[in-house]
Amino acid sequence: MKAKLKAECSKEKLKYIRGFVKESIEILEATDLEKEQIVLAIDEVCANAIIHGNQTNDTKQIILEIDVTETSLKVDISDIGLYDPEELAGRNKDIADIVKDKQKGGMGLKLVYSIMDNVEYYIKNNMSICSLTKVLK
Amino acid sequence: MKAKLKAECSKEKLKYIRGFVKESIEILEATDLEKEQIVLAIDEVCANAIIHGNQTNDTKQIILEIDVTETSLKVDISDIGLYDPEELAGRNKDIADIVKDKQKGGMGLKLVYSIMDNVEYYIKNNMSICSLTKVLK
Amino acid sequence: MEIFKQKQGDSLLISVEGELDASSSIDMDKAIEATINEGIYKLLINCEKLSYISSAGVGVFVSYVEDIKNKNGKIVFYKMQANVLSVLQILGLDKILSIAETEEEAKLILNEG
């Protein structure tokens, strides 16, 4: 099945997006915990697209495209903020240093990379796209 | 928000479609019962598109497009079966006659027309489209 | 959807759980057909755990109403959830089908007149 969602860039929309994702990946043959983690990974990328990619400007939209079968998942999240994927490298910072530096952020991409099999960033049609994939064993 | 789903034409997909619809219309400011009835109306049109429009051929797909705000809903359901909207008139048959004639079908569109504000059928790009709208008061 | 059958004298109690849609209604159709083929025409349908019904689910019950009536039988529903009841109400079937609140009431209706 293929599911697509366009949502305004406001943080309040995140909970609806999660509900939408939860239902869209329902056919995946994964445990509830695995599905919850996948919802989390997608939530993190959407939050980044809304907050960093579009500065929570709710006249802007993010686009979520989900392609799911019983055993595989591909999700593309697009936002109009054109950023350099190289700058997302913050995810390698040590967790103990994040605590020491009293950071509130910088943990989202760590989760995304841990939960998904593959994470790719690229630019197409003037949109920044984050493409997530996972194949169930 | 705008949500879109492509699903294979098999009746087993209907329950995922309902789950998807339920989440997609979550922001509507309607009662739970109203939302359940809207899910039902959309389920009926999708079932028709899968069964009558595509003869439950699961190599074919139906497309669901939802445009929702807090107070309004527009849903387009597309299938490749090209039918004459005039032929859908069966919905006017009296319910007592349906019982007398031992019919198993012919009640779906009655529900759809009761629940939604407006129901329109048209053909575009060689697809049959059923367009449902509802505005909350 | 799951169907549980329980014979009670000359009647059958069918408990239906889950969602009765265009897909699962086929199983319900078979269950009722089998009951009638066994010569049982008194049916109690426990809807307490029926969370969803679409027109295809309604259609299964509707299609047997005449045959059951012709055999002096009856089909009585009880403990319907609000959303399921609303579907029958929209169709005007709440006035044609027998719908009870409790199991006791359903049994009274089943065995009357």
Added chain:
Amino acid sequence: MEIFKQKQGDSLLISVEGELDASSSIDMDKAIEATINEGIYKLLINCEKLSYISSAGVGVFVSYVEDIKNKNGKIVFYKMQANVLSVLQILGLDKILSIAETEEEAKLILNEG
């Protein structure tokens, strides 16, 4: 998300219910900041009804760990659901934060050394 606060001697019990995400974490941040501004550095976080947490929610707690430690305080979580715990585990925070199973255990940890 909803936050319930309850003062217990020199410590504060915060019960958090619902989903702690990039949107609702702002309220949690305010709640903890207010607590620290009142001079309370012993925090018990009841997670029994916390059904979801994202990195933004985690970040709120993480950002106060150092300040609280510097004041000889502590922040102890308890009754975490499996999905919430798994988020902290993926990040390796289960070894850095204090996480207890029960309220009693959490209080012991809060008041020890």
